[in-house]
Amino acid sequence: MxxxxxxxxxxxxxxxxxxxxxxxxxxxxxxxxxxxxxxxxxxxxxxxxxxxxxxxxxxxxxxxxxxxxxxxxxxxxxxxxxxxxxxxxxxxxxxxxxxxxxxxxxxxxKKPTGTLVLDALTGGERLWLIGTGTGLAPWLSVARDPETYSRFGQVVVCHTVRNVADLAYRDFFTHGIHEDPLIGDEAKAQLTYYPTVTRERFETPGRITDRIKSGDVFADLGLPIGFSPNTDRIMLCGSMHMIKETAELLETYGLKEGSNAEPGDYVLERAFVG
Missing domain, CATH: 2.40.30.10 (Translation factors)
Incomplete structure (x- = not known):
């Protein structure tokens, strides 16, 4: 043979x-x-x-x-x-x-991937991490990365949910992250947590898209009304409706969508949006 x-x-x-x-x-x-x-x-x-x-x-x-x-x-x-x-x-x-x-x-x-990464954004002064529901997950990752604080002077985590009890990780973003041995001091100085609730009484009620349109989110944070391509970079994750509505809003402000191949002013995860 x-x-x-x-x-x-x-x-x-x-x-x-x-x-x-x-x-x-x-x-x-x-x-x-x-x-x-x-x-x-x-x-x-x-x-x-x-x-x-x-x-x-x-x-x-x-x-x-x-x-x-x-x-x-x-x-x-x-x-x-x-x-x-x-x-x-x-x-x-x-x-x-x-x-x-x-x-x-x-x-x-074995093969992680995605566009909700700092590599897909160009440089800016302020990073907005806007999520609904479990769309908070990638912000838990990005907000604990030292590179986030070296690239952006301010980081704003926006989390919209239906009920107050759904604000998982609320204590973490208001207190716990400040104890992080790697980025705790940076987070304390540079990170702002901005939760909104749509179906119960809350100090910042309503959908994040409505608070962007009304200017309330900017007023609450003491910022100029609207997003600027010169200063703001945005990541979006959560419900398809929120992502599409917010992306359309960002385009009206002159921001351009980015990707791993061509970094831009904002990114969303198209694998989830369809």
Whole structure:
């Protein structure tokens, strides 16, 4: 038997999996609709603050894995990978994912990607991180990255939710981040947290888009009314409606959308918007 015949008869090696199997380190349930969890970070896993990755669970009864795109809530330097998720009772993934506990294993893609990164923005004076619901997740990453504070003199985290209880990470952005050993002092001096609530009484009520249009957000923060291409850079994440409406507003102010290939004045995650 020739070497060629032997080689052709050899079994084909299995294709490497596109996923890491990673252990769950902790789970925190904020409300009956929101939870966060963290997983161990594989040694070879590299990402830029603000990117997303596929997260999921093995298929039931031997079926294909159920995977969804999740923004990474940890900064690029973190030793664990954190995520912020909604709970959907009959959702193909979150109906099961919301039941995980520390010690369980979930699947995580090996190739993070995305446009909600500092590389996709040109230089500016003020960085606006505008999100709704779990669209806060990438801001948890970007706001803990030292490069954010070296590139921008002011960082504004805007988080719009329906109910006050949905303001997950509120304590973190008002107090906890100031204790961060890496960027705590910078955050205390440069970061402003601006939450809004749409369905309950709150000191800053309503949708963030409405507060931009009315000028309230600028007045509340003591800033000139409107966005300027000369000073403001914006990232958007959350509901499709908010992203599209805000992007249209930004264009009226003369801001241009950026990408990894061509940095601009504002960015959104088109993988989530469609």
């Amino acid at each position: 020739t070497d060629a015949v032997i080689a052709s008869a050899a079994p084909t090696p299995p294709k490497p999996s596109p996923f890491h199997g990673v252990k769950v380190l902790w789970v925190k349930h904020w409300t009956d609709q929101l939870f966060s969890f963290a997983v161990e970070r594989p040694e070879d896993f590299r990402f830029r603050s603000g990117e997303f990755v596929m997260i999921g669970l093995p298929g039931e009864d031997g079926g294909k894995p159920v995977m969804r795109a999740y923004s990474i809530a940890s900064p690029a330097w973190a030793e664990e990978i954190e995520f912020f998720s909604i709970k959907v009772e009959d959702g193909p993934l979150t109906s099961r994912l919301q039941k995980i506990v520390a010690g369980d294993e979930v699947l995580m893609g």
